[in-house]
Amino acid sequence: MADFETIIYEKRDGVAYVTLNRPQALNAYNLRMRDELYQVLGAVGDDPEVRVAIFKGAGERAFCAGADLTEFLTAPSPVIARQVRWERDIWGLFLGITKPLIAAVHGYVLGDGIEIALCCDLRLASEDAQFGMPEPGLGIIPAAAGSQTLPRTVGSAKALEILLTGRWLGADEAQRLKLVNQVVPRSKLLPAAERLASRIKAYHPVAVSYAKQAVTRGLELSLEQGLELEARLGSRLLHCQ
Ligand code: COA
Numbered sequence: 490m491a492d493f494e495t496i497i498y499e500k501r502d503g504v505a506y507v508t509l510n511r512p513q514a515l516n517a518y519n520l521r522m523r524d525e526l527y528q529v530l531g532a533v534g535d536d537p538e539v540r541v542a543i544f545k546g547a548g549e550r551a552f553c554a555g556a557d558l559t560e561f562l563t564a565p566s567p568v569i570a571r572q573v574r575w576e577r578d579i580w581g582l583f584l585g586i587t588k589p590l591i592a593a594v595h596g597y598v599l600g601d602g603i604e605i606a607l608c609c610d611l612r613l614a615s616e617d618a619q620f621g622m623p624e625p626g627l628g629i630i631p632a633a634a635g636s637q638t639l640p641r642t643v644g645s646a647k648a649l650e651i652l653l654t655g656r657w658l659g660a661d662e663a664q665r666l667k668l669v670n671q672v673v674p675r676s677k678l679l680p681a682a683e684r685l686a687s688r689i690k691a692y693h694p695v696a697v698s699y700a701k702q703a704v705t706r707g708l709e710l711s712l713e714q715g716l717e718l719e720a721r722l723g724s725r726l727l728h729c730q
Contacts, residue, residue, distance in 0.1 A: 495522040505542040512548025518601040519557035555600025580634040583608040593682035604633035615675040621657035
C-alpha cells in the first residue's frame with residue numbers, strides 16, 4: 490500500500506495496525522487523514538489476510554484530539570462537502586466492515602477521536618484516557634456518526650449529557666458507562682489489544698464475521714427480524730464450513 494502522511498498502516502500475522510499519525514497535532518483528524526483513512530478502511534475490509542484490526546494513536550498524548558481546528562470551516566462549500574460525503578461515505582464504510590475492529594485509546598479522545606473508537610467493536614483505554622465531545626461548544630454537531638453511535642453505546646441520557654454539557658470523562662467513568670470494555674495501564678494498552686486480537690484470530694474467520702454481523706445488524710432490527718437474521722447467518726455458516 491502507498492505510504493501515507495497521516496496514518497501508519499501495518500500488517501502482522503493477520504492483524505492490521507492502523508495508527509493515527511499526527512502526534513504534533515495530537516492526531517487531529519484533517520482532510521488528508523480522512524482521505525487516507527478511507528483507503529485504509531477499504532484495505533482492512535477487503536484484504537483476506539487481515540483477520541482483525543487495531544486502531545491506535547501515535548505519540549504519548551492522544552489517540553485523537555478531534556477535528557483539525559486549523560481546517561475548521563475552511564472545507565469546501567456545503568454542496569461540495571455533501572457531494573463528497575455521498576460519493577465516499579467513510580463512516581458508513583467503517584461501520585460496514587464485517588471484521589472485528591479494536592480501538593486502543595490513550596490520552597485525549599475527543600470529537601472524531603471518540604467517534605472513530607465508536608466505529609470499532611471493542612474499546613480498550615489506558616488509565617490516562619480522557620473522553621469528550623466538544624462539538625456543540627464549537628457551534629457544530631458530530632459528523633462522524635457520533636450522534637448515532639454514542640447513544641447506542643451509553644444510552645441517550647448519558648450521550649446527551651456528554652454532548653450538551655461538554656463534560657469530559659476519565660477512563661474509569663468511561664468503563665462504568667460501557668463506553669470502553671477495559672481500562673489498563675498505558676504500558677499494557679497495546680499488549681492487551683494484541684491479546685484480544687489473538688483470541689479472536691484463533692476462531693474461524695467466517696464465524697467471527699457472522700457473529701459480529703448478527704449483533705451489529707441485529708441491533709437495528711426488531712427481535713423477530715433479528716432472529717431471522719441469526720438463522721440465516723447460522724445456516725449460511727453451516728454451508729461454508
Ligand atoms: N486541531 C488542530 N490542532 C490541534 C488540535 C486540533 N483539534 N488539538 C490540539 N492541536 C495542536 C495544538 O494546536 C498544539 O499545536 P502547537 O504545538 O503547534 O501549538 C498541539 O496540538 C498540542 O496541543 P496543546 O493545545 O498545546 O496541548 P494542551 O495539553 O495544552 O491541550 C487539548 C490539549 C486537547 C485540551 C487542546 O489541544 C484542545 O482543546 N484541543 C482542541 C480539542 C477540540 O476542540 N477538538 C475539536 C473537536 S470537534
